[in-house]
Amino acid sequence: MNIIEIKGLKKDYPLGNTVVKALRGIDIAVEEGEFMSIVGPSGSGKTTLLNVIGCIDFATEGSVKVGDREITVLNDRQITDIRLNKIGFIFQTFNLIPVLNVIENVEFPLLLMKNQSRTEIRRRADRLIGEVGLTEFAEHRPAELSGGQRQRVAIARALVTNPDIVLADEPTANLDSVTGAAILELMKEMNRIEKTTFVFSTHDANVLKYARRIVKIKDGLLSDN
Amino acid sequence: MKLVLTIAWRNILRHRGKSLVIGVILFLGALLMTVGNGVISGMAAGIEKNIVNGFMGDIVLISEKQKSENILLDFMGQAIEPITTYKKIKPVLQNQDIVARHLPVGKNLTLVLKEDEATPGGAFLLGVDFAAYQKMFPDNFRIIEGRWPRPGERGLLVPTFAREEMANYMNLWVIPENGTVIKEHMKKETLEHIDALTVSSNVVMMGMASGMNSTSDIRFPVTGIVKYNALSTIFGHFCIADIDSYRECLGYFTAADKAVAVPKEEQKLLNLEGTDLDSLFGVDPLIVSNTRAPGGAAVPGGAAIINNAIVSGSSVTATPLGVENGIYNLVLVKLKDGVPYKTALGRLNRALAEAQTGVRAITWSKASGPIGSMALIIRGALFVFVTLLFCVAVIIIVNTLTMAALERTSELGMMRAIGARKSFIGGMFLGETAILSSIFGGAGIVAGIAAVKLIPLFKITSTNDMVQILYGGDIFHPLLGTSDVLITLMQLVFVTIIAAVYPMHVAGSITPLDAITRD
Ligand SMILES: Nc1ncnc2c1ncn2[C@@H]1O[C@H](COP(=O)(O)OP(=O)(O)OP(=O)(O)O)[C@@H](O)[C@H]1O
Numbered sequence A: 001m002n003i004i005e006i007k008g009l010k011k012d013y014p015l016g017n018t019v020v021k022a023l024r025g026i027d028i029a030v031e032e033g034e035f036m037s038i039v040g041p042s043g044s045g046k047t048t049l050l051n052v053i054g055c056i057d058f059a060t061e062g063s064v065k066v067g068d069r070e071i072t073v074l075n076d077r078q079i080t081d082i083r084l085n086k087i088g089f090i091f092q093t094f095n096l097i098p099v100l101n102v103i104e105n106v107e108f109p110l111l112l113m114k115n116q117s118r119t120e121i122r123r124r125a126d127r128l129i130g131e132v133g134l135t136e137f138a139e140h141r142p143a144e145l146s147g148g149q150r151q152r153v154a155i156a157r158a159l160v161t162n163p164d165i166v167l168a169d170e171p172t173a174n175l176d177s178v179t180g181a182a183i184l185e186l187m188k189e190m191n192r193i194e195k196t197t198f199v200f201s202t203h204d205a206n207v208l209k210y211a212r213r214i215v216k217i218k219d220g221l222l223s224d225n
Numbered sequence B: 001m002k003l004v005l006t007i008a009w010r011n012i013l014r015h016r017g018k019s020l021v022i023g024v025i026l027f028l029g030a031l032l033m034t035v036g037n038g039v040i041s042g043m044a045a046g047i048e049k050n051i052v053n054g055f056m057g058d059i060v061l062i063s064e065k066q067k068s069e070n071i072l073l074d075f076m077g078q079a080i081e082p083i084t085t086y087k088k089i090k091p092v093l094q095n096q097d098i099v100a101r102h103l104p105v106g107k108n109l110t111l112v113l114k115e116d117e118a119t120p121g122g123a124f125l126l127g128v129d130f131a132a133y134q135k136m137f138p139d140n141f142r143i144i145e146g147r148w149p150r151p152g153e154r155g156l157l158v159p160t161f162a163r164e165e166m167a168n169y170m171n172l173w174v175i176p177e178n179g180t181v182i183k184e185h186m187k188k189e190t191l192e193h194i195d196a197l198t199v200s201s202n203v204v205m206m207g208m209a210s211g212m213n214s215t216s217d218i219r220f221p222v223t224g225i226v227k228y229n230a231l232s233t234i235f236g237h238f239c240i241a242d243i244d245s246y247r248e249c250l251g252y253f254t255a256a257d258k259a260v261a262v263p264k265e266e267q268k269l270l271n272l273e274g275t276d277l278d279s280l281f282g283v284d285p286l287i288v289s290n291t292r293a294p295g296g297a298a299v300p301g302g303a304a305i306i307n308n309a310i311v312s313g314s315s316v317t318a319t320p321l322g323v324e325n326g327i328y329n330l331v332l333v334k335l336k337d338g339v340p341y342k343t344a345l346g347r348l349n350r351a352l353a354e355a356q357t358g359v360r361a362i363t364w365s366k367a368s369g370p371i372g373s374m375a376l377i378i379r380g381a382l383f384v385f386v387t388l389l390f391c392v393a394v395i396i397i398v399n400t401l402t403m404a405a406l407e408r409t410s411e412l413g414m415m416r417a418i419g420a421r422k423s424f425i426g427g428m429f430l431g432e433t434a435i436l437s438s439i440f441g442g443a444g445i446v447a448g449i450a451a452v453k454l455i456p457l458f459k460i461t462s463t464n465d466m467v468q469i470l471y472g473g474d475i476f477h478p479l480l481g482t483s484d485v486l487i488t489l490m491q492l493v494f495v496t497i498i499a500a501v502y503p504m505h506v507a508g509s510i511t512p513l514d515a516i517t518r519d
């Protein structure tokens, strides 16, 4: 079953008098449980594509379905709820709420969902923190963690709500290669354990070996796998 | 909710500097608001204390014919209409259990005349029964020279302010009979022209009641000089005379009296006997000597009138019963404690109308005209001040919070990206402001209450009347009731909400995309 279905997606950015055509007609389908990478040179449209899938940016033209729902027609409130319930995000930087510690950051989306008991939330957050290997850092604030540890917290938080898709835009770009490799190993492991679909972007060839499916993008168009 | 407040609280600690700026503003705002409200309340209470307890009572009865309700200090206005029905009014008031006491008075403007002075001065004259007056207003002034007139005695109490006015405008320095000039009681300006002053122990006044019989010039023997405890430049306009002399001065005679009273023209003619005709055009003939009759009674117009009056077997200084038959201008009413004015006005007016007294009841604040409104103006000015303070506080808080929102764009956008609604972000900002205003604003209110309670202990005094109005008496004495504190609390909540609205909007409008494009 396809968890993401995109047809004829175009995205234009107005820039002064001209228009930047960031995406120029994307067609793609992503199946449930995939571990997929989008690769392409800088400025090719990777971030733009991920943002549209993640309901962070909006298509200029075309259809985007996330888990059966056409997201191009939704209002802000519905879009926010899809981000909360269906999608997990791992950003390159600025992933965590500075005033909350590790466990509170991981619990945050669950608290927003308001559909589980406090103990249930704590139990689930504990489990994911354990899976990303940060149990002993549970009480630490983000400022007291390394870059790799922060990305691990972000992974735990992205997964804690049991989302349909986890989107990660260059999750390793700010990390050294060893740490980056470890993060990708972890994501792959989580994909295996939680059966969550992962879509991540990169322009680093070293990272590609972790992907089970690779989609290439250039000048806003997909080329063959 | 708990999550929002947790984040809000930790953000306050994280951005201590900004929190402190907002906190200090809220503290000062709440402090000044509390003290301001205290001063306003103290002022209201003080004016009430001074005017109600010392001069006018709570309610004033005026003639139905009286057009202007400003009957205290209206130099330009019409004379106060006479009230001829006190006999009917008295039982009405006595039957009302809401009335504590009442006092009928004559009150009108008079000209103060002096032999060598072409332009007369002006003074208000109150006509009262001195004993009743003392019972009604026991401690509003003290006698600094001379004494109270004895029962039935004719006399005049001159307030210090009126004495200074007479000294300045007419070079007249009045002292009580058998008194001496006490230089310590003179103001500096008066001392400067002390040589020009004529010292006199009586004052000649001419009533100015328009359309009422004929007025007369009466020579009032001064029995005492009085000093008001507060608001002396306002109350000090009023010389207080015995009611009989007052009536004569104003030409107030009832129908019964009229039979014996002599019209003004005649009085003049009578006066002319023994005077040369030329002086008819001067000032002198207007001044009639006041001859004291053995019983302490005096009648204007000299011996001729006295004879006339005595011959007809009637006198304007009759028994107390007779006095009450005469003309007054106002009836001052003190209510029992805690009776709301609205209730009192309703009940009194109904009863007064039923008894066909021809008078109506108004509140002291209406009756005191510009002074009542002066209180309102000061209140208004303070209100404007507090409002300005609000605006400044709101602007600074809005500015600081908006900057904080923009600085946290990445953080807020990220929260939005992982599913936080606009309302959550807004709630965070409201939460921060609310926490700051409960802590700092609360402290400000507490400090304000403490200040209001402590201020009277310092016994800050003033002799300036405007300041006295602000002080609520001669000692600066702000007051705070529960309702004032509640009002301040409401104002604080209002400021908090107003100050948070725009930053909430700004923060809520930050999109996840803003967060990403930032870095
Ligand atoms: N907000 C924007 N306004 C205008 N142009 C934009 C905006 N965002 C992206 N673009 C343009 O769209 C194109 C695609 O940008 P995008 O960020 O998706 O590329 P990318 O593949 O993620 O590149 P990188 O590897 O450098 O992150 C670029 O030409 C970029 O300049």
Ligand SMILES: [Mg+2]
Residues within 6 Å of the ligand: A046, A047, A048, A169
């Ligand atoms: Mg990019």
